[in-house]
Amino acid sequence: MNSDTAVSTGCPFCGTGCALSVSCIPKGYKVKGDADNPSTQGDLCFKPIQMATALDTGRLQTPLYRRDKNDPFTPIGWDEAIIILADAIRSLPKEALYLYLSGQLLSEESYLFTKLFKGYIGTNNVDANSRLCMASAVVAHKMAFGSDGPVGNYRDIDDADVILISGSNPAWAHPVIFRRILARKKAHPQTLILTIDPICTETAEKSDHWIALNSGSDTMLYNALFAELYRRGSCDTDFIHRATEGFELTLAEAKNTPFDEAIAACGVSPENARILLDAFGSDKKIVGLWCQGLNQAEDGVMRNLGFINLFLATGRLNATKGLPLSLTGQPNAMGGREAGYLSNALPGYRDVRNTQDRITCESHWKLSEGKILPQPGITITDAIDQIHAGEIRLLWVACTNPLLTLPDLNRTRSALENPDLFLVVQDCVLSETVQLANLVLPTHAWGEKEGSMTNSERFIKRVRPFKSPIEGAKSDTEIILLTAKALGFEGFDYPDIQSVYDDYKQLSAHRLCDQSDQKYTTLSYQWGGERLYQDERFATPSHKAQFHPVVSTAPKIELEHFVLLTGRTKKQWHTMTRTGLVPELLKSEEKPYLLMNAAEAEALGIQEGESVLLSNELDALQLDVRFGLLAPRHVFAPFGYPQVPVNSLIAVKNDPFSFQSALKSAYVSISRLSK
Structure with missing residues (x-):
């Protein structure tokens, strides 16, 4: 990229979806807000500014393989890596396969994964980390x-x-x-x-x-x-x-x-x-x-x-x-949902349980009728159970780190360590999940690939590369296309990302998320207009909005326990695989902590800065105490620190409708450490 050329792109962090302008400078890249973007109007936070200083830090640059998870990794070539993956997929019944995706993938990537697994392979065992947030x-x-x-x-x-x-x-x-x-x-x-x-x-x-x-x-x-x-x-x-x-x-x-x-x-x-x-x-x-x-x-x-x-x-x-x-939590959780990457979904806000939705996708993908299964796939926490039961035997993880984000991390770890599970991890850095893999596929990162993303207000923008890809890695799109070709599937001959988008957008036609009349080269669009349902005609069968009775609950506060709330910190992003490499983003956030009410801590003889043991029946973790202001008998700890994996204290308790995990309501005990 020429030093005087600014590239318009999008931020890879939260669902706000800030539009960015990135220029080459002698010592790296200068990141500014893109004032021409009507959604975020040139504003941005410090994370993408600082992230540009560490784009090549800690990167994976060659595929890695080991048959046994106890063996060291062996570097291999891409041809061999794709053959290994395709052979592993072919060797198993489709119900033994599972694909776990991310709201950080671009819409075109999520679409191709959906097409490959739900369409051509014929399994709905596909979910995304949006299951944990949206x-x-x-x-x-x-x-x-x-x-x-x-x-x-x-x-x-x-x-x-x-x-x-x-x-x-x-x-x-x-x-x-x-x-x-x-x-x-x-x-x-x-x-x-x-x-x-x-x-x-x-x-x-x-x-x-x-x-x-x-x-x-x-x-x-x-x-x-x-x-x-x-x-x-x-x-x-x-x-x-x-x-x-x-x-x-x-x-x-x-x-x-x-x-x-x-x-x-x-x-x-x-x-x-x-x-x-x-x-x-x-x-x-x-x-x-x-x-x-x-x-x-x-x-x-x-x-x-x-x-x-x-x-x-x-x-x-x-x-x-x-x-x-x-x-929206993640940068492209909206786009992923539009592309159909949750276990019940198909592109264009369609559902596998709907006959016409299946037929539409099968026809568009030139598949025989009945190829797409009518039953939703299992969600990610159920997949962990099925790995333990020996039912899921291949797990392909792309662009996420479940070893730190799923609940009950000790059980999650034991599932991923299962010697009968073939674990494929597609990522740009050496995450905790990568370290348990059989096959590692190094990918291009933000700044090296292109596509589109949709933010919290339904605004779609282009994501463009502003640097050369790191040597040895491939784009997520190329990995999907190579795998489809190795499996012998036709219908994946896309010459570029624009052709993927042009294919995908056709499945949005006449849907609420319609973007079928948009051009990829000028993509900057809020589907649905400023507000949905301005004519008070809704997408329900009766075209009326639906009230739903809501059962009141108010758990009693237990004086012998605390309620553990979790979340992320201000400067870090999820499991710190990228932001944790940037010194400026680590300042004042180097260590995790436990936030407590001062009076409740002092009643236990705990002073601010003191280390305590946070525990329940699942695990015990050591954290330093900070004082804050919370509702009575509540505490908070950030979840993204690998050295203190707070989600190991979170049991698997899912909503009965969405199957989303309860990550903010574990009961814990707090005790002083022996001196």
Whole structure:
């Protein structure tokens, strides 16, 4: 790339989807925000700026192979690596194969994986790490509106009167969105920022009100507000009758617990409950944002629906009164969902259980009718169980690190170490999962490959290379195409990424996520327009939005245990395989920690900075204590540190609708270390 040429591309981190402009400079690369992009308008955070300094650090540069996981790796050539992979796939029945993908893959890559496995190989045993972060939001959107897809867009923040953040810390996880929130507050000081969270996060600290609640009581809070809004006459009955169904049953369920009793069980103060009621009972524009605090739960779908119910009940699904806007965790989790990479999905927001959806994809891929199976594949946590049972015998992991992100990591490790499992890992760096592999396929990284991504507001942008690929690695796309060819499949003769996109976009035609009229060379597009369902015609069979009764829950706080909340830190990204190599991003975040209320720590004789043992029936970990402000009997620890894998304390407890794991509600004990 010429030093005076700036390349427009996209950030590889959170689902905000910042557009970037990258230029060569004498000592590396200069990363700026792309001001021409209408979605993020030139803003960006520090992670991509610093990441450009370490693009070649710790990279894998040759395929590695070993038959026995106890043996050392042997470097091999690409031809041999592809033959080994294809032979392993051919040697097993298709129900013994499993593919685990990532929201960091580009849409074209996810599409090709979906086409290869669900179409040509004929197994739906495909899932993605979106199962750990966005699956509950996906199911809730489908139940309420008939389709996946966040309703609003970032511009709704710019004229919001109230910004309600529930179960999310965008100051850390979506910093550009949070800066946009603060900019609205600065320009319009009357704007009210409300944060519902068990932790007084940086987001909560900078809000007008931190509304503390007990973890797991979200549905009870939403139901209490729903019923009280109705009692006050604050529901939008015209909208409810005109555009929705299911209100009466939902209201009856919400009324089951008296308001004062429900609020007390949630740990929410009467004053904070009044603030929420006054906001929803007004004509003010409310933008509701949420993320993993609602999604990563045993009742994650119910939490999502309870939050959405408040907006439906008050007619907030438009530019005037506001709307709910789900925040996406990973940079291309939206694009992956559009491409069909979850275990039940097909491209264009289709479903394997729908006969016409299967026929459409089979016809497009020139496959015989019936090739795509009608039963969803198993999800990733069930796949771990089936590895232990000897049912899954080949696991192909691409661009993710399940050895640190899945729950019950000791059981996960023992599954990946299973000598009868052939583990293939496709990645650009030596992750913890790579170290357990039989076959390692080194890939191009951010800055070296091209394609497209979709962000939290449904905006699609091009991702372009700005540096030469590292020697010895191949792009994810090339690896998929070579494998398909080695398996003898026709239909994978794509000369370039544009041809992949042009093939993929045809399956989006006439779907909610339609991008079929877009040109790859100029791709910069928000599918669905600024807001979905502006005509109040929804993707449900009746074309009406659906209320769903939500069962109230509020777990009792156990005085002998603490509730462990998990999440990531401000500067690091997931399991630190890339950001952990950048000294500037490690500053003040070199070590994991345990955040506790000072009074609760001191009652146990624990001082700030002291090491403690955090334990339950699954594992025990040593962490240094920091003091913070949390709801009573709650603690927090970041999950991404390989030396202290916090998810080893998290049992496998999944939502019954989305099968997303509850990563924020483990019970733990805390004890001082013997001196």
